[in-house]
Amino acid sequence: MTGRDAPALAGNVGVVVTAVDETWSLRETVDALLAENPDTISDVLIVLAAHATPGCRAVTEALEAAYPEIVRHHEQALLPGVGGAVRECIARMPAPWLLMIASDLETDPRTVKAMIGRMGRGDADVVTASRRLSGASFGDYHWFKRICNRLFQTAFSVLYGQRLTDMTFGFRLYRAAELHRYDWRETGHAFFFEALVKPLRGGARVAEVPTGWRRRREGASHMSLREYPRYFKIGLLTRCRPLRALLAAPGGTAG
Numbered sequence: 001m002t003g004r005d006a007p008a009l010a011g012n013v014g015v016v017v018t019a020v021d022e023t024w025s026l027r028e029t030v031d032a033l034l035a036e037n038p039d040t041i042s043d044v045l046i047v048l049a050a051h052a053t054p055g056c057r058a059v060t061e062a063l064e065a066a067y068p069e070i071v072r073h074h075e076q077a078l079l080p081g082v083g084g085a086v087r088e089c090i091a092r093m094p095a096p097w098l099l100m101i102a103s104d105l106e107t108d109p110r111t112v113k114a115m116i117g118r119m120g121r122g123d124a125d126v127v128t129a130s131r132r133l134s135g136a137s138f139g140d141y142h143w144f145k146r147i148c149n150r151l152f153q154t155a156f157s158v159l160y161g162q163r164l165t166d167m168t169f170g171f172r173l174y175r176a177a178e179l180h181r182y183d184w185r186e187t188g189h190a191f192f193f194e195a196l197v198k199p200l201r202g203g204a205r206v207a208e209v210p211t212g213w214r215r216r217r218e219g220a221s222h223m224s225l226r227e228y229p230r231y232f233k234i235g236l237l238t239r240c241r242p243l244r245a246l247l248a249a250p251g252g253t254a255g
């Protein structure tokens with residue numbers, strides 16, 4: 001890795017892995033992350049939903065035993081949903097860079113090296129994986145959802161004056177300061193959109209790297225159709241509100 005921030009990233013990337021019902025996918029995610037990024041990842045925090053399955057808990061325990069200096073877990077207790085899970089971990093992650101990743105292998109851990117490499121160039125505050133960039137793939141994502149997704153991405157990218165292709169995928173590397181700066185409201189999957197548009201309003205530089213999306217082979221999605229209207233609300237409101245209304249209270253904690 002070369003670039004302005006490359007030396008600073010060494011040993012300074014913390015990972016938040018969300019998990020509910022994954023077993024071998026969780027193990028494969030963590031093993032691949034640590035095998036491919038031994039010099040950059042310092043900390044892996046697996047955040048377990050209150051309803052996490054016994055199999056998922058057993059794999060988490062085994063990973064903690066296998067990587068005692070690196071892997072630990074957090075029991076999600078304060079906020080619901082996948083967004084709530086990540087938000088509970090922001091204040092618990094001391095590393096100056098934070099990677100968000102799922103444990104169902106829809107977020108390919110083999111893309112992380114490129115994300116860290118991109119961040120190392122020193123000209124981005126957020127590096128997000130994209131399922132739409134040239135070189136990326138959307139696997140067997142349903143054709144109708146893919147078209148709706150494309151229209152949504154294009155509309156909001158224009159609204160925010162960006163050339164981004166995937167503003168909703170929760171597979172990202174952040175300068176952690178960006179996550180401490182804003183007042184987060186969302187607890188579901190829409191948090192990942194909120195966590196991009198608020199930093200954009202604050203002037204964050206967002207870069208994308210291509211990734212291959214592949215439908216999960218175990219467990220079930222927890223995304224609900226009822227959440228879709230929230231994406232429009234967050235995208236439009238965040239664009240219109242003054243920046244100071246989006247920021248966390250001084251001295252307040254993220255999450």
Ligand SMILES: Nc1nc2c(ncn2[C@@H]2O[C@H](COP(=O)(O)OP(=O)(O)O)[C@@H](O)[C@H]2O)c(=O)[nH]1
Pocket residue numbers: 018019020021022047048049050076080081082085102103104106189220221222223
């Ligand atoms: N801790 C925690 N993890 C969650 C929760 N909801 C989903 N996840 C995990 O977050 C990742 C992404 O969620 P998923 O339901 O697959 O979302 P989708 O890929 O958008 O369908 C998966 O690994 C889930 O197991 C939650 O409420 N708490």
Ligand SMILES: [Mg+2]
Pocket residue numbers: 102104106216221
């Ligand atoms: Mg998924």
